[in-house]
Amino acid sequence: MTKITMTFKNSLKTALGGLHSNKSRSALTILGIVIGITAIMLVLSLGMGAQNLILSQVQGMGSKTIVAVPGRQPSGPSDFANVFLDSLKERDLRSLQSKANVPNAEDIMPIMFGTVKLYYQNETYQATVLGGGNEETNNVMGKIFDIYPEVGTFFTAADVQSKASVVVIGDKVREHLFGATIDPLGKKIRIKDKAFQVIGVLGKKGQVSFFNFDDMVLAPYTTVGQYLLGRKYFDRIIVSASSEDKIRQSVEDIRMTLRMNHNITDTTKDDFFVETQADLAARLKTITTALTLFLSAVAGISLFVGGVGIMNIMLVSVTERTREIGLRKALGATNRDILMQFLLESMLLTSLGGLVGITLGSSLSFVISFIIAKFALATWSFSFPYLGAALGLGVSVIIGLVFGLYPARKASQKAPIEALRYE
């Protein structure tokens, strides 16, 4: 191996000098890299924001929560599991409530939901009605979703038993039906020709566990099933385990119980599936990660194009600086010195582009996060993708190396006299 006579420090100085004497061109050259890295930073940062948001939603329901969902578990993105949507019924609820079947269940609540029109005097409003609660425990809905009325109370186990016509309304529902002046407590609203008494009002909640409670009316599931939706099957049965280490066992207990009820012996023929919050979180994380990766790959194309641009400009630069190369060789530069000089130049260019892209991308996503948080989702938070930044810088350096190699080799192979003769 031949000795590199020039020290790294001086090569760096020389390369910097080369870039400095061509400032505006250098700036234009790195534009492709800047755009590519900016895009990747944006995607990663916003992707992380979305992921955090979704995870916080999932965790909002409590980590001990287990959900039984009717239908077959989707086996892939194209599998729309829309068969057996009516498989969870009152009988399943009773079985699950029995301590003999699921000994470690703390609270059990079925839910069912649908869209309904609400009337109060001349005001109408369309909202989602969510039926919940159970016949044994007061306030079980509040406990599971961690929501409590700001004024008034939740419905009780007795209300569920008697199919009482009582509702707890969300903040937006209150605003639309009652405005700022009327106290809704005790007032009667009409849903599907039936009068319901408002017994509680939720404060402003925003998004909790995929439900926007602001836009909801909560009622005993018995009432909702019989009078509002007219059906006897549930959309979910939510079970909370007594402790985190009982989750696995409880999931198994729930499966066994439901299979027994449905006479299922072949587990691949399940007409329901059971999901823990951890499962859900993991699945959502996979989805957002896949999405982030896909978008990053698209941004990667712009990086590739940027790299080709770098190569192009470096080739022009090598031709333009043929005399300089010849001179350096006449003065004693080896082929390797020249190769290093041009490689370093292109790597400096691209890493500069990378740094600008990282700064630009994270500032942009900070601004976007701020706007989202301010105007759309209050729980959205900005996160700086450290891994993405390190990756972006690494990728830019590698692009400089890969796309700079060919021009640099061309430069290093110029014969000194050819180079000096060049006008």
Add this chain to the structure above:
Amino acid sequence: MSLLQTNHLSKTYLDNGVATDALKDVSLSINAGEFVAIMGPSGSGKSTLLHILGFLDRESGGEYLFAGEKFSTLPDDELARIRNQKLGFVFQSFNLLPHFSVLENVMLPLMYSEVPESEWRKKAEKAIEQVLLTHRKDYPAIQLSGGEKQRVAIARALVTDPAVIFADEPTGNLDSKSGQAIMEILEKLNTAGRTIILITHETYTAEHAGRIIRLLDGQVESDTKVENRRKAKEGFVK
């Protein structure tokens, strides 16, 4: 003993499949401390000869001995090292790096040498002093006049303390006053013992040397001692 010696040196270029003889059977010997002018019209092969003598190119036939040794078969990087340590070049078009300072331009050969970095500045400043440009050492090369640029180029050639300085038409792009200053410096270096090989097509310039080798069509036409050497101090007319 001669410092540079060629025996039946020839150089053939292949240009689009057609062989052109740039040098044919050139035999000459130059001793250490000589000031030799190589003359000839364009196309006579003087630049080709300079390139081979300066290890910028290799001969096609014959041999070239530098200090009694044959180097031209060594790999490129070895030749680069010899150019760096033993030879200095001054070109017609100066070939400075325009955005670098005088000092940086003069230090350039040292960057490729084995001279420790701590000595670069001192050596470069000394070389700049020899061409009387100390007051300009921090100026970017682009701001200098033609004569000053060529003096920087000479300082750059001097900085590694080479055995031979090759000057290829060093006054070709200069007015007579600047040209005179350049010739004075070259004379002074030669008086101090440095071997100088000057390429020119002007008889007037060539007569500053102690010996003139004339080339024509790639061959040595004449090799004569200059009887009445011109002194740059007495005036330089183009």
